[in-house]
Amino acid sequence: MRKTWILRCCLAAVALLVRSAMAQEQEKVEKSSGTPAVAARATASSPDMHNPALPKPGREAVAEERAARLEGEKRFRTNCGRCHQQPHKFPRRVMATAIRHMRVRAMITDEDMRFILRYMTQ
Amino acid sequence: MALLLTLTAFVPRALGQAAPEEEARPIPLLTGSTGFLTGFTGGQPDLHPLVTPLVLLPIGPKWLFETRATFETDLVQVPGRSGFHGGPVQKEAEYAQLDFIANPYITMTVGRFLTPFGIFNERLYPVWIRNLQSDPLILPIGIGPSNASTGAMMRGGFRVHPQCNINYAVYFSVLSTTSPVDSDRFAGGRAGIFVPKARLEIGGSFQHLLQQERSDLFGFHLIWQPTRLPLDIRGEYADSKRGSGYWIEPAYKLSQLPFLQNEMRRTQLVARYQQFFTGPLPSDSLPSVNTKQFEFGLNYYFLDGLKGSSNYGRQFSSAGNANVWTLGLTYRLVVPLGPTGSAR
Numbered sequence: 001m002r003k004t005w006i007l008r009c010c011l012a013a014v015a016l017l018v019r020s021a022m023a024q025e026q027e028k029v030e031k032s033s034g035t036p037a038v039a040a041r042a043t044a045s046s047p048d049m050h051n052p053a054l055p056k057p058g059r060e061a062v063a064e065e066r067a068a069r070l071e072g073e074k075r076f077r078t079n080c081g082r083c084h085q086q087p088h089k090f091p092r093r094v095m096a097t098a099i100r101h102m103r104v105r106a107m108i109t110d111e112d113m114r115f116i117l118r119y120m121t122q
Numbered sequence: 123m124a125l126l127l128t129l130t131a132f133v134p135r136a137l138g139q140a141a142p143e144e145e146a147r148p149i150p151l152l153t154g155s156t157g158f159l160t161g162f163t164g165g166q167p168d169l170h171p172l173v174t175p176l177v178l179l180p181i182g183p184k185w186l187f188e189t190r191a192t193f194e195t196d197l198v199q200v201p202g203r204s205g206f207h208g209g210p211v212q213k214e215a216e217y218a219q220l221d222f223i224a225n226p227y228i229t230m231t232v233g234r235f236l237t238p239f240g241i242f243n244e245r246l247y248p249v250w251i252r253n254l255q256s257d258p259l260i261l262p263i264g265i266g267p268s269n270a271s272t273g274a275m276m277r278g279g280f281r282v283h284p285q286c287n288i289n290y291a292v293y294f295s296v297l298s299t300t301s302p303v304d305s306d307r308f309a310g311g312r313a314g315i316f317v318p319k320a321r322l323e324i325g326g327s328f329q330h331l332l333q334q335e336r337s338d339l340f341g342f343h344l345i346w347q348p349t350r351l352p353l354d355i356r357g358e359y360a361d362s363k364r365g366s367g368y369w370i371e372p373a374y375k376l377s378q379l380p381f382l383q384n385e386m387r388r389t390q391l392v393a394r395y396q397q398f399f400t401g402p403l404p405s406d407s408l409p410s411v412n413t414k415q416f417e418f419g420l421n422y423y424f425l426d427g428l429k430g431s432s433n434y435g436r437q438f439s440s441a442g443n444a445n446v447w448t449l450g451l452t453y454r455l456v457v458p459l460g461p462t463g464s465a466r
Contacts, residue, residue: 078318081354082345084251087454091462097148097178098456100186102448103223105315106245107289109278110226121146 072119075112082106092121148180149460155250159450163390169197169206174216174248189218214302217270231275231293234303238277238291238312239327240358241263241343250454251459253354253373254419254433254444257397260367262407263360264310264329265341271295272305279316287316289325297333321347327360331334335403337363352377359433364405369396373421389420392433413439428448429455 080086083106092099099117102108108116154176161168172194178186193212197206219233236244238435243265246252275293282288290313309332314325327341341360347353352375359368371394377387398413419433428451435446 026255075318078321080322081347082316082321083245085423085429086428090456091458092146093149093460093462094456094458095150097180098153098178100148100223101178101188103279104186104188104221104229104231104277107277107291109279109287110188110282111281114285117146 034067047112068115069119069122070122075115076119079106079108080114089120095120127296129269149458149462150180151178152176152457152459153178153369153455155248155454157255157450158453159249159255159448159452161255162447163444165445169194170210173251186223187219188221190216192216196453198448201459214268227278227280229277231277232273233308234270234272234305235275235293236269237265237271237294237295237310237330238275239310239335240312240360241325241345241356242358243269246356248451248454250427250429250449251346251433253371253392253421254394254417255431255434255450256356256417256435257446258369258394259396259409259415260358260360260365260369261367262405263367264305264327264341266295267304267407268302268307270303270305271308272298273302285317286318287318289316305370309433310339312341319349321349335363335465349354363403364437365401365408367396367398367439369394388423391418392421393418394435408443409439411440413437413441415446419448428452439440 077086080102082093091094095117099113103110103113124341138238152175154174155170156173159170159172161170167192171193174190174192176188176190181187186427195208197208199205200207203351215234217234217236219231219235220265220444222230224230235249238244240260240263242252242258242261247269257311270285271293273293274297275291277291277293279287279288279289287449290311292309292311295305295307299439308329310327310329312325312327314323316323323343324344325343327339327343329339331337331339339360341358343358344356346355350407354373355370356366356373358371360366371392373390373392375387376391377383379386394415394417396415398409400410400412404410415435415437417433417435422430430451432449433447437444437446
């Protein structure tokens with residue numbers, strides 16, 4: 001009898017977890033403006049990139065930022081996807097801890113770590 | 123001795139180097155996974171709830187303390203009684219290690235760490251990561267009596283060519299007979315070559331046991347993700363005096379199917395074929411007879427971190443054939459233990 005109650009409690013806890021995760025996911029979807037790929041495309045077609053009124057150093061900075069983001073996304077998919085499903089973005093300081101952990105655990109290179117951290121915190 | 127000499131050669135240089143620049147200050151994190159797995163092995167059902175918390179504690183710009191524990195129980199049907207009955211909750215500290223990121227090429231680890239022999243134990247073991255919930259038959263080879271080592275390790279990854287990364291780990295473990303943190307006395311290493319363009323990693327593991335029969339163990343691993351297909355192929359081979367074997371596991375996401383795209387991109391088909399061959403010496407943790415096992419399964423990713431999984435397998439051995447069924451729900455949790463900062 002007691003074990004049945006334990007089992008029911010476990011099932012209820014799992015149901016609650018699922019519900020809370022779904023609520024978090026819904027919140028994330030509402031907050032985010034789109035997927036990384038959409039964001040990259042948006043950057044590529046950004047008016048700033050082709051705006052002749054923008055001073056040249058500004059254009060270069062935008063182009064550099066865009067290139068870093070694309071490279072970060074590529075390295076994120078290549079490295080993280082080797083072992084697990086690619087996670088969503090987390091807040092900056094959470095990501096900084098996770099990437100340090102992955103640097104140790106998955107032995108990603110220093111350069112990859114920097115690109116991925118930058119991409120995941122943008 | 124060779125490891126110590128290497129360390130003394132590298133560490134003074136490493137200490138003199140600048141700290142790696144990280145754009146945000148890391149905070150302590152409680153992460154890990156929880157799962158509720160239902161297994162039917164040889165027709166006997168058992169329920170297996172488990173929680174695996176992982177605490178990450180960054181210290182300054184170069185240090186990280188990490189520890190993972192598991193709390194789990196098995197609920198099984200007892201003949202003559204209704205319902206499922208289980209024993210006490212099993213608690214185990216799987217590892218507790220202190221990492222020092224000396225420079226871009228070297229990370230030093232001391233404490234109790236997951237033995238880096240092959241890839242499954244160290245990288246694919248958590249329930250939210252693995253594609254099939256059952257363990258490979260060869261998993262116990264080379265990882266020690268409680269999946270972990272007690273000692274020191276040097277590891278790292280670096281780019282040797284624009285199209286090639288190298289990763290390595292060398293370690294030494296001392297004998298510990300204190301259960302459940304027991305470990306064997308051995309030394310070993312693992313090295314891998316990763317080709318980012320082809321998304322291919324191949325590598326090998328070596329270990330020399332410094333007790334009992336003082337034997338050598340070998341292993342090879344492979345991970346390949348073809349760029350044109352949503353396909354992962356993983357495999358391992360391990361050889362020891364107590365047995366040898368291999369497993370290979372393709373997993374295909376149905377994201378390329380032209381219908382029900384929202385559902386299909388969350389659905390993954392998995393298969394695993396494995397064989398185990400007994401060695402000249404007996405082992406408590408490995409099968410006692412030659413065994414073949416085929417499994418296939420289906421995973422559904424509800425959300426980031428939440429996965430439903432099911433698989434069916436058939437085990438063939440001279441001790442008797444058996445079906446292996448598993449149904450489960452796993453969730454990866456991330457709880458920041460401090461202010462998270464805002465996204466830029």
